[in-house]
Amino acid sequence: DGGITQSPKYLFRKEGQNVTLSCEQNLNHDAMYWYRQDPGQGLRLIYYSQIVNDFQKGDIAEGYSVSREKKESFPLTVTSAQKNPTAFYLCASSKTGGRTEAFFGQGTRLTVV
Amino acid sequence: GENVEQHPSTLSVQEGDSAVIKCTYSDSASNYFPWYKQELGKGPQLIIDIRSNVGEKKDQRIAVTLNKTAKHFSLHITETQPEDSAVYFCAAVNDYKLSFGAGTTVTVRA
Numbered sequence: 001d002g003g004i005t006q007s008p009k010y011l012f013r014k015e016g017q018n019v020t021l022s023c024e025q026n027l028n029h030d031a032m033y034w035y036r037q038d039p040g041q042g043l044r045l046i047y048y049s050q051i052v053n054d055f056q057k058g059d060i061a062e063g064y065s066v067s068r069e070k071k072e073s074f075p076l077t078v079t080s081a082q083k084n085p086t087a088f089y090l091c092a093s094s095k096t097g098g099r100t101e102a103f104f105g106q107g108t109r110l111t112v113v
Numbered sequence: 114g115e116n117v118e119q120h121p122s123t124l125s126v127q128e129g130d131s132a133v134i135k136c137t138y139s140d141s142a143s144n145y146f147p148w149y150k151q152e153l154g155k156g157p158q159l160i161i162d163i164r165s166n167v168g169e170k171k172d173q174r175i176a177v178t179l180n181k182t183a184k185h186f187s188l189h190i191t192e193t194q195p196e197d198s199a200v201y202f203c204a205a206v207n208d209y210k211l212s213f214g215a216g217t218t219v220t221v222r223a
Contacts, residue, residue: 041215042216092211102147104149104158107156
């Protein structure tokens, strides 16, 4: 089955710790995205990548980092510099980067305790 | 950058009635406008999309219209059913960047 997989579904982190969220796709898509979702604010773009070994900051990149070493994988690290990291994080991919359908994973809910 | 505004934020309709959600965008270079439906605790799923060279598109009970001059597009759901209850997001795409509206929570009353 082709798709996009995020893990884990739920994640708890202590303040001051970095944490990495996984995103893997087997759709052979070139473009991948990370979004943050907070109640009433829709989806805000954190980072996106058009191709392997290249990525760009989105609207709210501060406190986050990414890598794109493989086409299939686009992990997101939430660093201790992110002041309010508790949120629902969504990863997406698309074939040609925007002009075709973006497929979303099921999300990771991160809670800072 | 692109700014997408979506209205209303909540919408309650009687089963069988129509629901309309409206969005505006700011960047005239945006050329692709998808609509997503999100159920609780899940990722959004595409329900319909429209490209900038088309004014209207329909898929069964769902239709989308686009007015490029006014930079607005709308989602129309006819004959609403309880399973249409969800959060709906509009989006505008410019090159690789996908920008979303804040979402509309639709509740269909039985």
